[in-house]
Amino acid sequence: MRFSVLLSTLAVTAITHAAPYEGDIVQLWNQQWTDMVRGGVAPSNTTLPIPILPAMIHGAMYLASVLTKDDPLLVQQAAVSVAAHGVLESIYNNSVPVQDAIDDTLETVLSELESGGCNGTDPDTATAIARASAVGRDAAAELLAKRVDPCFHEPPEYAWGPPEAGVYQRTEGQGLVPQAPQSVCLRPFAGLDDITRFRAPPPPATDSEEFEEEIEFQLAKGGLNSTSRTDEERDIAYFWEGPPAVYWNRAAVGVLGDRYKSDVFSSAKFFAELNFAGANAYIATWDTKYHYNMWRPITAIRHPTPWVRSGRDIHDPDWLPLLTPTPSHPEYVSGHSAISAALGQVLKQYAGDEIDFTTSVDVRRDNRGVITLSFASVSEMVRSAHSSRVYGGVHYRFSCVGGGNIGENVARSTLENFDTFWRQF
Structure with a gap:
């Protein structure tokens, strides 16, 4: 079952399968973002253009995936989930319903991954998930630091041209x-x-x-x-x-x-x-x-x-x-x-x-x-x-x-x- 952010309540559906996550974890977080936009939820920086948002989210997720590429699947899934959550949390930090929704999604993902174990490759699943979470947080922090655009913190200026053809x-x-x-x-x-x-x-x-x-x-x-x-x-x-x-x-x-x-x-x-x-x-x-x-x-x-x-x-x-x-x-x-x-x-x-x-x-x-x-x-x-x-x-x-x-x-x-x-x- 996929997660979804319901447009009316921004509530998150529950996972019913065992870990690792059986679907595409990147698509899961992609859907979180698209559902927010379709539901009319504005980012906290209302001047931030919509096409920039998924580039930020998926940039952080890709960084997390690179850093965990050789780890067990559920570690990779945990890392990219935390990275996506970190960017979404920053983008939508003015919306309590969104914060609650993405928090619930992340909590459910991590708890299901942790309960699934690492299939013998890492007996200490909790430690592996904690390590993956640290990677995800660092990935989100790196992207957010690099995407500070001073031009979007100043009032826009524009000189209208003459009313000519x-x-x-x-x-x-x-x-x-x-x-x-x-x-x-x-x-x-x-x-x-x-x-x-x-x-x-x-x-x-x-x-x-x-x-x-x-x-x-x-x-x-x-x-x-x-x-x-x-x-x-x-x-x-x-x-x-x-x-x-x-x-x-x-x-x-x-x-x-x-x-x-x-x-x-x-x-x-x-x-x-x-x-x-x-x-x-x-x-x-x-x-x-x-x-x-x-x-x-x-x-x-x-x-x-x-x-x-x-x-x-x-x-x-x-x-x-x-x-x-x-x-x-x-x-x-x-x-x-x-x-x-x-x-x-x-x-x-x-x-x-x-x-x-x-x-x-x-x-x-x-x-x-x-x-x-x-x-x-x-x-x-x-x-x-x-x-x-x-x-x-x-x-x-x-x-x-x-x-x-x-x-x-x-x-x-x-x-x-x-x-x-x-x-x-």
Whole structure:
């Protein structure tokens, strides 16, 4: 039986099997994090971007797995559990229900592991578990010390540009500053160093034919009251609306299944590579966003004076995207596209492109309910994530292409660097 953090009560289910843990212990703790995000639980540092969280959790777990690689399985499981708990405890230190949930999970894991013994390899199970716990605590402490980002302890600063064609402006429902402009100074994982080398080329000029075509597409497909968007296209937009890191971590669990349930090191490495790539793609995306400061479709369509190449007046002061409100950060490039492409690239390295995967999301927007999508390939999943932002009225197609290119390039570099620089958290 797997543990789960119930979204309504954050209560943890009980283990009914003997130790060592029979499933994938890394996936167990991965589910703790994804359930918290899906349940709307915010980290204590509310400015910490969601894609950074799983990279921190799985970075600590991988370190613990490296340090216990030659130990009995239950020692490895204990070490990575304590490491995950230590990072989660720090991230969510303002939430008593979360603290109680992860404490209960860890206590149950360790007690079950301890009662199971070490199968003769270490007669003093309690001593072995204590040693593993110390390794896990040290792993969490090392990662947390290295991930102190001074830029997230200062109020964000942002200078709004002039209200001209193509320039990013505050959108409906947005605060005084856009979302996380300080993300551009976050340090990448696995020694990627200068993240600006992944920066996308400039977007099409606002007076170009390509940009006019994109606006026409948005007017047809992206609006809240669109009559040409199909039900399938609407459901794709709704399905992918949440944090892409959550969707792709859940997909990874579903696709890989129990492949690594008895191989803690390999499972920990996969999830570290996966989430390092996602975090790096996020940082690279935010670099591009705040370098170009491209306006969103809602701003372009509501712009009071004609600006498209043909001279046609497309002004509609009441236009709203399907996914209202518009995300509060510059448009170019799509973060969903970049992160999805990065995570998809890593998943393909492990599982291949061809998959048979069906997953469901309970969509609360418009009381839509459960949406189920099936995918025959990882590439199809990535394309679906790209399209969702266009059908949702919050991105142009060229931004999804640009984001996808960033994600793929970042993932390749992360994988190339990982074995040498993984400890550069």
